[in-house]
Amino acid sequence: MAHVEKSTCRSCAAYCPVNVTIDGGRVTKVEGNPDAPLYKGFICPKGRALATMHNNPGRLKTSLKRQSDGSYTPISSSQLVAEISAKIGQLIEDHGPRSVGAFLGSPGLEHQALGPIMMRFMDAIGSPSMFNNGTIDQPGFMIAPALHGSWAGGRMHPDTLDVFMIIGGNPVISKQYFPQHPGNQLKSLIAGGMKLIVIDPRRTETARRAAVHLQCIPGEDPTIVAGLIHLIIDMGAVDQDFVQNNTRGFDELKAAVRDFTPDYVARRAGIEEEDLKEAARIIAESKRGDFGSGTGPSMATRGTLMSYLLYNLQTLRGFWAREGENAAMPRVLFPPQEFKAQPNPPYPAWGFGEKMRVRGLQQTAAGMPLGALPEEILTPGEGQIRALFLHGGAMIAWPEQDLVKQALESLELLVVHDVEFSATARMADYVIATRMQFEVPIMSQINEMLSLFHPGYGWIEPYGAYQPALFEPPPDSDLMEPWQIYYRVAQSLDLNLKYPSISDLLGIAAHGSDTENESPMMDMANEPSTDELYEMMCAGSAVPLSSVKRYPNGHLFDEARKTVQPRDPDCKARLELANETMLDELGQVRAQPLEERRAKNADYPFLFIPRRIQNSTNVVSSTDRSVLKTTYNPAYMNPGDLDLLGLSSGDKVEIRSQHGAIIGFVEAENDLRPGVLSMTHGFGKNPGDDYDPKRDGANVNRLTSWTDDYDPYHGMPRMGAIPVAVTAIRDA
Ligand code: SF4
Incomplete structure (x- = not known):
């Protein structure tokens, strides 16, 4: 007899609530959940394909070990942990903890406990060699707030905007910024009077809805944003009160964009001068606005500069939430945050923490530079990375595939987790067969976490969701959740892991600080369940996880709503409009x-x-x-x-x-x-x-x-x- 269960699609960060039809123990249909708040039943084709994905006949049911002839044979979970532990222990003894690296990519969305336990494990062995996909996606957008400072009141609520501008992004498809049915959200905002500006070489699904589409030459995004700043200043459209009270460096910024005249920008970017002026006019006449970017400008290089300039443009117009407004993105499964109408000062953007051995790269506000990892693996000498825990599709998603292959082949130990024998799994010494997404409980905390780093993620409203695992793994399987490899190897090496509280962990990751709250230790004798880990991860959350669990469709928690509070009387922080490195780079762009x-x-x-x-x-x-x-x-x-x-x-x-x-x-x-x-x-x-x-x-x-x-x-x-x-x- 078929029945329907509630769950959430974790195939991308939109986290759409779904109804899963189960018949005879098999998933027969996955549809959007019309009873879930915000989403109104939205689902994309990839979400509907979860039925096919769950029933994948090629799924791995046991972990695999590569043999000397390159073939793979099944290995039990206990034997896998024993062999990996022995190898890791030996590498640390022979070459130090830095020789053990880890990478966390998109699978962190499906396996939320993976990231925190991985971080605790790397901390316990003393290795700084932990990388994530943030530094090959949109690192500039994570680094720009460090250079510019951020606004403690947050962004303006999308429902109140007069203008939204997106650069090199396609939210209708990527789901960034408008993740709950982006097409409908944009349609209704535009019907309500919001003007959409899109900067993109392609007339994308989003650009088709735009009031102005600047169809530029790829890679000229910083030129265009500098041109818009030039025009906003020229038109007298700077929010003088806001700039005077909250920023420094206006005169230097004005001088830096002086030569980005409309004529020059239009010629350089391959757009019409009148279209550029029209975009500037819309921004100038709007009282409320918000700007975002996708991966396009980051991938074209100079993504950090573009992001920094975009923050500056937003600040010049004062497009930040003011005292008394409803705060966007209040916390639910994170500790509560106070929103205040004042700047947070800039903080270190790069050049702190662990130094790479190649090209002078170093840790950044977006994480360790993944761009250095293949060379870190291939470059002999002290500190060389010799073992890698790899959670992501490196062979297909990372740049320069040949070099990635060479690097992965040269490792003394490569551990990959996957549900099928993928291109990246084929490179591994050990492939950990893991659970499918409907075999793991889901909670909404991870999207809140992503919103701390990128405003295109998370929920504007105080949305929270939890659903239990819908299935036990197949009876003939021997699977591990990816986090279990770290817990069990730590057990095997007699290491203690700290409590995986997300807020404690982000105290380290968000600003590169090495100060951490005192965290208790996990019980290393009795392995927790994933649900117990979720409780630990949500310690101190604004809404207890137990309350979120009461709503199978997800819920808007009004008690978590926040109002932007007045500025602290002694607040002296300023937003930086004239970061020297950024304005130097802008000068180089103009001269090149x-x-x-x-x-x-x-x-x-x-x-x-x-x-x-x-x-x-x-x-x-x-x-x-x-x-x-x-x-x-x-x-x-x-x-x-x-x-x-x-x-x-x-x-x-x-x-x-x-x-x-x-x-x-x-x-x-x-x-x-x-x-x-x-x-x-x-x-x-x-x-x-x-x-x-x-x-x-x-x-x-x-x-x-x-x-x-x-x-x-x-x-x-x-x-x-x-x-x-x-x-x-x-x-x-
Ligand atoms: S938009 Fe993302 S989360 Fe939603 S159904 Fe599609 S893949 Fe799943």
């Missing part, structure tokens, strides 16, 4: 010849940019393919460019950058700016694998390089606005 900036020439006449698609997130799994329009990732180009090259939709081409080449199939797209080629990340296979470009798609990261043209502050390599050549392949 265009062609040098983009490195485009007759040999590489097009610019590659990444794009989101509705049916996959960062890495396409075997089950994702069931909901893709094509199993591969087409190479979209403007029809005029295809004509010039004598190509038609469906033609096979080689796409070559200075760093590598891939095979693609072109597809005409009127919405794309001429001179641009656009493909989705997350496709392809490992080098040397049986490969069919039409079946598997192309890994666009083969066009990239970790070490060429990277952001100097956090090391993120150029992953967009990459000069490429396109050549027809005429199969015989």
Whole structure:
């Protein structure tokens, strides 16, 4: 007899509530939950595909160990823990704790206890070598508040906005900023009078709704934002009271943008001067606004500069929540936060904490620079990383796939967790077979945590949700949750782990401080359940987890709402408008010849940019393919460019950058700016694998390089606005 259970999709950070139909112990349907607040039953095709994903016939039911001939054989969980513990213990003894590294990527969304226990484990062994995907995604947006300072009153509530501007992002597909049914949210906000401004080389699903779309040359986002600042100052639209009372550095900023005249910006960015002025006019006439960005500007390099300038523009207009307003994003499963109409001062953005052994990179406000990890693995000497716990699709999602392969192959120990034998799992010494998302309880805390680092995540309203695991693992399986590897290896090495309270942990991670509240130790004799870990993670939360558990559809907790309080009388903090490093870099942008900036020439006449698609997130799994329009990732180009090259939709081409080449199939797209080629990340296979470009798609990261043209502050390599050549392949 079929019945319906409540749960949440964890395939991306939108965290949509779902109704799961179960019949005969199998998931037969996954739909949006119409009774959940905020979402109104929203779900995307990937969420609906959770039924296929859960019933994946290729799922791993036991962990695997690689043999000397490269084959894999099953290994029990207890034996796996014993062997990994022995190896880790030996490496620490021989080479010190820094030789053990860990990476946490998107799987942290499905396995929320993983991150906290991993951090406690790395702390217990004394290794600083912990990396996350923040430094190859949008690190600039996490670092900019450190340079600029932040507003303790938070952002203005979206329902009250006159203008929202998004740069290099596509919220309708990415779900950032408007995660609860983004299309409908934007539609109703625009119907209510909000003006949308989009800056993007492509007329995206979001740009189609925009009042102004600046369809710029890829990589010119800092130029445009500097131009908007120039215009806002020129139009006398600076919020003088706000700037006078809360900032410093206005005159230096004004001087730095003086030469970003509308004419120059329009020529440089390839946009119409009148459109730029119209965008500035909308911003100038709006009383309330908010600005955001997606991965586009970060991937095109200079993402830190663009993000910093965007914060400055927002501050010049005073677009921050004021005293007496309802605070956006009040805490629910985090300790309560007081919102105040005052600045938080800047804090260290980079150059603190652990130093990398390569390229002078160092820890940042966005985490350790992942851009250094492959070299840290491959560079011999003291401090070399020799073992890696890897939670994420490195082989498909990381830049320069060949170097990643070389680095992972050179490790003395590589441990990966996965539900299927993925491209990255095929590189591992041990593959931990783990639970599917409906086999793990879910709570909403992680999205609140993400909102601390990026305003595009989290819930504007005080939303909280918890649902229990819907299934026990299959009876013939021997699975581990990813956090258990750390707990059990710690047990085996006689290490004690501190209590995984998220707020304590973020006291370290958020600002690079090395001071930590005193945390009690976990009971290392009696392994906790995941539910017990969730209780520990929510210690001191604004709403007790036990209260959240009473609402199977999720709930808005009015008692957690906050009002922005007045400024402290003794508050002397100021927002920084003239960070010296950023304004120097802006000067370099202005001085640099265009062609040098983009490195485009007759040999590489097009610019590659990444794009989101509705049916996959960062890495396409075997089950994702069931909901893709094509199993591969087409190479979209403007029809005029295809004509010039004598190509038609469906033609096979080689796409070559200075760093590598891939095979693609072109597809005409009127919405794309001429001179641009656009493909989705997350496709392809490992080098040397049986490969069919039409079946598997192309890994666009083969066009990239970790070490060429990277952001100097956090090391993120150029992953967009990459000069490429396109050549027809005429199969015989
Ligand atoms: S947007 Fe789609 S993938 Fe993301 S949580 Fe919602 S249903 Fe899942």
